[in-house]
Amino acid sequence: MSSPVPPPRFDLAESFPETGEPAARAAQDLPGALALLTARRPRGGAEYGVALDALAAADGLDEPLDRHLAEHPDDTEARVVRAARVVRRAWELRGTEPGAQVGAERFDAFFALLARAEQDLVRVVVAEPADTAAWGLRLSTARGLALGTSEAGRRWRHLRAADAHDVRAQREYLQHLTPKWGGDWGRVDAFVGEVTAAAAPGSAEWALVPYAALTRWYDDHRAEGTSAMRWPEVVTGLDAAEQSFLAAPTPSRYEAVLAHTDFAVALGLAGKRGRSAAHFAQLGPSLAPGTWALGADHRSDLENIRASALAEGRRR
Amino acid sequence: MSVLRTEVDGVPTLFAERTDGHVTGGLVFRVGWADENLAVRGLTHVVAHLAMTGLVEDVHRYVDTHATYTQFRAQGTAQSVSHVLSGLCTAFSELPVDGLEPEKELVLAEADGRHRVPRPDALYRYGASSHGLCAYPETGVPAIGPDLVRVWAAEAFTRGNVVLWLSADRLPAGLRLPLPEGPRLPPPAGADSRTPTPAWYRSPDPDLLTVTGVVPRSPASVVFTDVLGAALHREVCEEHALSHAAGAVLTVRDADSAVVTVTADSHPGERAGVTGGFVDVLARLRWGALLDEEVAAAARAAADQVSRAAADHETVSARAVGELLGIPHPEPDEHAAALAAVGPDDVRACAEAFAASSLAGVADRGLGWAGWAAAPLSSPHELDGRTYPGRDGHGTALVVADEGVSVVGPGLRSTVRYADLVLMTSYADGGRHLVGGDGFGVEVEPTLFAIDGAALARIDEAVDLARVVRAPARAAQDLPQPRPAEPDPPAPVPPPAVPHAAPDLTPAASRPGWRDRLPRLGRRSS
Incomplete structure (x- = not known):
């Protein structure tokens, strides 16, 4: 009798327990937790980002952070953590419904939270212009506040000047360039081209190709089934990107989860079940929640591919 | 080369030596449009124009009116510059008021030809007074009469309120500056922002x-x-x-x-x-x-x-x-x-x-x-009084209260209290446009609201006549008509259109309160 397929594990801190250490320590020792977080620099690096996410989600830190910042207003690390918590709360409040279904009152509260986070983030980036975590959060606030592609572009260029290969920030900026946030698909394609032109073999940046393809399919074509994911130009792009991604080991274990999830879902929808399964096998129980959600109505099919991949892995 | 501080005919003077044979000089008075109020907006400009009318024509001279000062300049020979500066000083005691109407026309024509830059920042900061007046056209010009210009000249264009400057090879000998006596004016009030900032x-x-x-x-x-x-x-x-x-x-x-x-x-x-x-x-x-x-x-x-x-x-x-x-x-x-x-x-x-x-x-x-x-787009309060419904059927209404008027409606609230009134343009066709010191305005239009003559009379009786500028009846096609669409959001300003009206021919001195139309300069109890 075969054992059941493990449920998806979306929390990276759970997959990589060492990234949860700052959050685990924060309630008893906030300065110590902040020091642990700082030790995971470079800011915006994948491990730092996962640790920051865990701190952003931890309970009971708002008052200690406020007190700490009242005493240490120049502690930019604490400001980043406070802002990350507020940004997370803002997006949770907004939910994932289309804008038309979000009432004015909820939008007002959403904007107010993002504006509050901006107050901390601007102080961080002017004190430490190379803080990519703060710039990355500012890309998120800019999108929620609907500041437009001009301001998003300015923020992205500041971030890029510090680290052109920040995978999470690239995805955030790509969202700004889509039509629903004021851009167009031509700008998305150009941005993906710009990123991959500078990406090393094995880099998770190659997964921006499936991420962009999935985003476009989800926004414009999901009502038509999966045919748009099988268009020749889409498949050709996925093939080339996958080849470059697999050409060398991925330096970051955390970014690898993002990238493998992108390829697994995109190739699955494109009908390349075998190659999709290979990425699911690499992921094991881990999955990146954002891309998984893009699978939309086809998640049961993807779950089948994933189940067979994980079962095959166990038989070996 | 340094600037020498001296005195000419009792007037503080700054002198810079030059050796190219040219002479440039000027008189700067501590009065400008920020000292006016909206009902006499343009008064300083008119007085300055009028003072220049009797001067010799063959000398390059001009005048600039600024927020807090007015500067006359002349360039030419030592003799011609001296002649202009002396002539100006004399003119303030004997303004050629016979030429007032043509000068007013010139001032208004200048305004017509000038590109007006909207200044909402000044309006939000200062309201419709002091430095905020730059947001408005020279509203008061049509109604300015001879008495007003004489009094303004005597108040502001005085020996104690001027500085002379000269750039020449030497101080012109025998230069006389026969100005009326008077003290230095204090700076205009109201420099604090009316809008909470940032x-x-x-x-x-x-x-x-x-x-x-x-x-x-x-x-x-x-x-x-x-x-x-x-x-x-x-x-x-x-x-x-x-x-x-x-x-x-x-x-x-x-x-x-x-x-x-x-x-x-x-x-x-x-x-x-x-x-x-x-x-x-x-x-x-x-x-x-x-x-x-x-x-x-x-x-x-x-x-x-x-x-x-x-x-x-x-x-x-x-x-x-x-x-x-x-x-x-x-x-x-x-x-x-x-x-x-x-x-x-x-x-x-x-x-x-x-x-x-x-x-x-x-x-x-x-x-x-x-x-x-x-920044606020509505007045903070509306008044409680008799309500006159709008004729547009969209819920807009005019409120006439003992202490002022409000216009209210969906997304609209604008109030002018009589105590804070800085201008009421009174059209002979019944229109009354009121502007408060905070820049909010109420346009009382019989074509827009079902208002009767008695209500208009109540407003006319309640306002300070010193703040009223009269304007002739507008042509029928220029009267505002009820709009079928929703009303515009209340504008905290809208600088009123310049009432390019023929001047009120009623002798100013025969109208009650004419002297009170002068801005309060905080000097000379009369």
Whole structure:
């Protein structure tokens, strides 16, 4: 009798327990937790980002952070953590419904939270212009506040000047360039081209190709089934990107989860079940929640591919 | 070459020697449009024009009216310049009021030909008085009569209220300045912002960011302005190519304060990036990585500029204005040293003052996201009184109360209290346009509201006649008509259209309260 397929594990801190250490320590020792977080620099690096996410989600830190910042207003690390918590709360409040279904009152509260986070983030980036975590959060606030592609572009260029290969920030900026946030698909394609032109073999940046393809399919074509994911130009792009991604080991274990999830879902929808399964096998129980959600109505099919991949892995 | 301080015929005088044979000179009076009120807006300009009418024609001379001073200039031979300056002084005692109507026409024609730049920033900061009057056209000109110009000349164009400056090979011998006696006027009141700051409003030109803020007048404010302008230019023009032109300028407002004005245009589609760039640049000057060298370079540049400045007629004219406004003017070496001593902490203090007092005209999403509050688009209260429904059927109504009038409706609330009235344009066709000191206005129009003659009479009886400007009946096609659509949001201003009316022919002195129409200058109890 075969054992059941493990449920998806979306929390990276759970997959990589060492990234949860700052959050685990924060309630008893906030300065110590902040020091642990700082030790995971470079800011915006994948491990730092996962640790920051865990701190952003931890309970009971708002008052200690406020007190700490009242005493240490120049502690930019604490400001980043406070802002990350507020940004997370803002997006949770907004939910994932289309804008038309979000009432004015909820939008007002959403904007107010993002504006509050901006107050901390601007102080961080002017004190430490190379803080990519703060710039990355500012890309998120800019999108929620609907500041437009001009301001998003300015923020992205500041971030890029510090680290052109920040995978999470690239995805955030790509969202700004889509039509629903004021851009167009031509700008998305150009941005993906710009990123991959500078990406090393094995880099998770190659997964921006499936991420962009999935985003476009989800926004414009999901009502038509999966045919748009099988268009020749889409498949050709996925093939080339996958080849470059697999050409060398991925330096970051955390970014690898993002990238493998992108390829697994995109190739699955494109009908390349075998190659999709290979990425699911690499992921094991881990999955990146954002891309998984893009699978939309086809998640049961993807779950089948994933189940067979994980079962095959166990038989070996 | 230095500027010599002396006295000519009892008038403080600044003299700079020049050797090219030319003579330039000027009289600067401590009176400007910020001393007026809306009902007599344009009075200083008319008096200045009138004083010039009797002067010889073959001398290059002109007059500029500013917020807090009025400057006459003449250029030519020593004799002709002396003749103009003496003639002007004489004219203030004997204004050629027979020429008043043609001069008023000229003043209005000048206004027609001038491109009016909307100044919502001034309106939000000062309301419809003092420095806020620059947001309005010269509303009072049509109703200005001979008595008013005589009294204004006697009040403001006096020996105690003027500084003479000259740039010549020597002081002209025997120059007489026969001005009436009178003291120096205090600066205009009302410099505090009426709108809680920092605040943002929607820019009348969506492609232009304009931000003003008040800083202490000091060497640090000069350096701060330079650092701010240069940093903004670098961010939005050079590094991100969002704007063609961006910078900051400093305008001295009075002895204690100066106004920093930031402007930045935007390339198509880049407004939000320009606004975001400004927010970040200002934040950096307050909290961020402000480089010592960045400040030092700006301080050196400002000091060099002061050291290089020649004692030409522009310099001596500017010093005369400073002397008149009570602004100390140190010697160039001393001034340059003070500028060179400005450090990052001084610049940060200016940045804090600028941010706290800032009014930002922006497009699109406003600046709520960056901590600026939206400037109010409605009066804080509506009055309780008799209600006259609007004729448009959309719920708009006029309220006539004992203490003032309100217009209310969906998303609309504008109130003028009679005690705060600065202007009521009274049309012979029954229209009454009231403007309050805060800049909010109420247009009482019988064509728009079911208002009767008795209600109009109540308003007419309640207002201060000194604030009333009469205008003739408008043509039928020019009367406002009920709109089928929703009403526009209340504008906290709308500078009223210039009532280009024929002047009220009623002799001013025969109208009650004519003398009270004068701005209250806080001097001379009569």
